[in-house]
Amino acid sequence: xxxxxxxxxxxxxxxxxxxxxxxxxxxxxxxxxxxxxxxxxxxxxxxxxxxxxxxxxxxxxxxxxxxxxxxxxxxxxxxxxxxxxxxxxxxxxxxxxxxxxxxxxxxxxxxxxxxxxxxxxxxxxxxxxxxxxxxxxxxxxxxxxxxxxxxxxxxxxxxxxxxxxxxxxxxxxxxxxxxxxxxxxxxxxxxxxxxxxxxxxxxxxxxxxx
Amino acid sequence: xxxxxxxxxxxxxxxxxxxxxxxxxxxxxxxxxxxxxxxxxxxxxxxxxxxxxxxxxxxxxxxxxxxxxxxxxxxxxxxxxxxxxxxxxxxxxxxxxxxxxxxxxxxxxxxxxxxxxxxxxxxxxxxxxxxxxxxxxxxxxxxxxxxxxxxxxxxxxxxxxxxxxxxxxxxxxxxxxxxxxxxxxxxxxxxxxxxxxxxxxxxxxxxxxxxxxxxxxxxxxxxxxxxxxxxxxxxxxxxxxxxxxxxxxxxxxxxxxxxxxxxxxxxxxxxxxxxxxxxxxxxxxxxxxxxxxxxxxxxxxxxxxxxxxxxxxxxxxxxxxxxxxxxxxxxxxxxxxxxxxxxxxxxxxxxxxxxxxxxxxxxxxxxxxxxxxxxxxxxxxxxxxxxxxxxxxxxxxxxxxxxxxxxxxxxxxxxxxxxxxxxxxxxxxxxxxxxxxxxxxxxxxxxxxxxxxxxxxxxxxxxxxxxxxxxxxxxxxxx
Ligand code: B12
Numbered sequence: 088x089x090x091x092x093x094x095x096x097x098x099x100x101x102x103x104x105x106x107x108x109x110x111x112x113x114x115x116x117x118x119x120x121x122x123x124x125x126x127x128x129x130x131x132x133x134x135x136x137x138x139x140x141x142x143x144x145x146x147x148x149x150x151x152x153x154x155x156x157x158x159x160x161x162x163x164x165x166x167x168x169x170x171x172x173x174x175x176x177x178x179x180x181x182x183x184x185x186x187x188x189x190x191x192x193x194x195x196x197x198x199x200x201x202x203x204x205x206x207x208x209x210x211x212x213x214x215x216x217x218x219x220x221x222x223x224x225x226x227x228x229x230x231x232x233x234x235x236x237x238x239x240x241x242x243x244x245x246x247x248x249x250x251x252x253x254x255x256x257x258x259x260x261x262x263x264x265x266x267x268x269x270x271x272x273x274x275x276x277x278x279x280x281x282x283x284x285x286x287x288x289x290x291x292x293x294x295x296x297x
Numbered sequence: 298x299x300x301x302x303x304x305x306x307x308x309x310x311x312x313x314x315x316x317x318x319x320x321x322x323x324x325x326x327x328x329x330x331x332x333x334x335x336x337x338x339x340x341x342x343x344x345x346x347x348x349x350x351x352x353x354x355x356x357x358x359x360x361x362x363x364x365x366x367x368x369x370x371x372x373x374x375x376x377x378x379x380x381x382x383x384x385x386x387x388x389x390x391x392x393x394x395x396x397x398x399x400x401x402x403x404x405x406x407x408x409x410x411x412x413x414x415x416x417x418x419x420x421x422x423x424x425x426x427x428x429x430x431x432x433x434x435x436x437x438x439x440x441x442x443x444x445x446x447x448x449x450x451x452x453x454x455x456x457x458x459x460x461x462x463x464x465x466x467x468x469x470x471x472x473x474x475x476x477x478x479x480x481x482x483x484x485x486x487x488x489x490x491x492x493x494x495x496x497x498x499x500x501x502x503x504x505x506x507x508x509x510x511x512x513x514x515x516x517x518x519x520x521x522x523x524x525x526x527x528x529x530x531x532x533x534x535x536x537x538x539x540x541x542x543x544x545x546x547x548x549x550x551x552x553x554x555x556x557x558x559x560x561x562x563x564x565x566x567x568x569x570x571x572x573x574x575x576x577x578x579x580x581x582x583x584x585x586x587x588x589x590x591x592x593x594x595x596x597x598x599x600x601x602x603x604x605x606x607x608x609x610x611x612x613x614x615x616x617x618x619x620x621x622x623x624x625x626x627x628x629x630x631x632x633x634x635x636x637x638x639x640x641x642x643x644x645x646x647x648x649x650x651x652x653x654x655x656x657x658x659x660x661x662x663x664x665x666x667x668x669x670x671x672x673x674x675x676x677x678x679x680x681x682x683x684x685x686x687x688x689x690x691x692x693x694x695x696x697x698x699x700x701x702x703x704x705x706x707x708x709x710x711x712x713x714x715x716x717x718x719x720x721x722x723x724x725x726x727x728x729x730x731x732x733x734x735x736x737x738x739x740x741x742x743x744x745x746x747x748x749x750x751x752x753x754x755x756x757x758x759x760x761x762x763x764x765x766x767x768x769x770x771x772x773x774x775x776x
Pocket of ligand 1 (some may be wrong): 168179184187188190192193194214230232233235236237261262263266280281282283284402403452471472486505506507509522528535536542587588590609658659660674
């Protein structure tokens with residue numbers, strides 16, 4: 088299999104081509120795990136590196152993420168349960184009272200672009216919506232976004248509600264958004280804070296590996 | 298010498314869109330309103346729309362026949378006269394008049410004393426309001442910061458109470474929800490003497506926003522309907538993010554903005570035909586290296602010009618932006634972007650040019666930027682005056698009488714007219730020696746000194762204690 092060709096297609100954000108090449112690789116007898124590791128993950132890593140090096144821009148990265156996803160969709164039924172979710176599930180939402188979502192969407196797309204399963208709760212999401220999602224999707228990580236100083240406190244409320252529901256210890260909690268800081272994250276008892284989408288991906292990967 | 302056959306054409310002529318382009322944008326927006334529609338998280342709005350002939354599907358998706366939209370445009374007044382706190386006319390929002398004001402809710406400030414970036418406080422509110430009250434070319438006040446040291450549910454009420462107390466200039470306000478909007482109106486009415494007097498004077502204007510793309514939130518429409526009921530003015534301005542919440546082209550961003558504005562305007566005019574409404578949108582693009590929202594881009598200027606022109610084409614007062622910047626500090630970038638903003642606002646004729654003082658795409662306010670805006674308005678006043686060419690200004694006789702090799706230093710004409718040229722108050726044109734003797738300061742340093750002087754010295758006209766007491770009473774009902 089020409090993994091380079093798959094890597095290039097991924098790099099160029101060619102959604103259909105990546106899906107087709109993924110199928111082709113399976114037809115040639117490669118295992119789903121091989122295609123994932125040598126084809127998709129290798130390719131997306133290069134995209135991530137080049138973005139950090141300012142060689143790529145967001146729309147290129149997000150498009151590559153979509154291509155990665157198209158390949159994952161082909162592989163998913165073939166990956167065993169543990170392998171399939173090995174990359175992790177991430178529930179993300181904008182907290183209650185807050186309608187800003189572009190930053191959250193960006194973080195969600197970047198996470199899904201590296202192969203994570205992302206469950207998006209949308210905007211104005213109250214605590215019980217997060218709780219329900221934890222029960223339903225069993226994520227390893229829950230991310231909360233707030234863009235208003237007036238809704239930041241809702242993150243603390245949500246964490247408290249998860250504690251009350253006995254769900255807090257089942258997940259790691261990551262918070263972000265323009266007014267949110269590391270100090271604030273610590274103060275409200277979140278497990279971590281990420282400044283932007285790239286660091287959110289990095290932190291999620293560290294958490295999932297440990 | 299006689300000037301024959303000439304129509305005075307003094308001030309700069311500027312337009313960004315041709316008639317066909319205006320028409321094409323309008324028609325495209327009508328198509329989106331007809332075909333895609335806009336979601337309203339609001340029962341009364343959906344009811345009003347349905348009654349008036351909009352198509353409602355999927356629970357809350359409203360689609361609009363063109364006539365409904367054009368009726369709403371037709372019933373919107375073409376001008377709003379906003380008065381100061383004393384009821385004197387202060388801003389004529391019409392045609393291409395441009396008025397500048399600050400812009401809202403920055404969580405941070407560059408501390409004028411220390412130069413440090415820190416959280417915005419209630420003390421900053423008062424200083425900022427005094428600054429705007431004092432500066433002659435800041436025409437209206439919109440609370441530049443959101444105070445971190447005030448309880449969250451009281452933040453907007455506190456802004457309104459303090460704005461009414463600390464400036465006489467017209468006010469643009471932001472508020473949480475219907476209840477806090479009602480309190481803001483009540484406070485302003487207490488100052489005007491009655492609700493009726495407030496409506497007559499149009500001393501306050503509400504700022505609200507759709508939730509792009511193509512959605513209108515419950516709280517925003519609650520406020521919009523309340524303000525319409527009173528007949529007080531509102532701007533319902535999309536914060537369009539091209540490449541994020543909107544298509545990636547300027548034309549696409551404009552079409553989406555028009556769609557959102559008009560979907561709200563229809564509801565607003567159904568609630569109260571003829572209620573005053575300002576046509577506005579801020580079209581940013583995402584800087585795709587990191588996703589930041591730009592306030593300083595050339596494209597932001599182009600779309601601002603388009604918004605001014607479209608609004609006039611529709612016969613509505615218009616909204617726009619004054620000196621704001623993506624820079625993190627008051628530096629050369631901030632000054633460049635400020636200049637571009639002020640000049641383009643002047644050329645584009647945006648009636649209310651707000652967000653003066655924004656740094657860091659609205660996360661930080663900077664008082665020095667507000668003073669700079671004031672200076673830039675004075676400067677661009679002289680650009681907008683253009684060149685007068687008339688018998689009186691050609692001065693052919695003057696040239697003849699001085700003749701070759703003479704000079705104009707002491708002539709009567711020079712003596713009488715040198716004042717027509719602009720004198721800066723903060724820019725420095727001196728020779729190096731003079732500049733050094735005066736301290737050899739940079740513009741940033743002089744801006745900072747001016748800020749501190751005004752904050753120290755300026756006392757706005759006091760508000761009648763009885764009115765102040767009434768405001769406090771209303772404030773006490775919040776929480
Ligand atoms: C665009 C915008 C809007 C749009 C939002 C559209 C949308 N669909 O999202 C609209 C116009 C609808 C809007 C509405 C309002 N807004 Co607004 N808005 C902005 C603006 C200009 C940009 C935000 C943005 O999209 N940035 C770009 C993205 C990519 O950046 P980001 O969100 O910060 O996300 C990055 C990181 O923070 C991080 N991140 C984000 N989320 C998460 C989550 C996790 C888990 C992690 C790890 C990381 C992470 O990663 C992202 C990528 O790097 C900001 C100012 C600013 N510069 O932040 C004001 C701003 C946030 N808004 C403000 C206000 C006041 C409002 C309104 C109340 C105005 C009004 N009068 O109606 C309403 C609020 C309605 C509500 N209840 O939420 C204020 C907030 C003041 C405050 N109290 O804190 C700001 C600061 C502007 C201002 N000075 O007025 N707004």
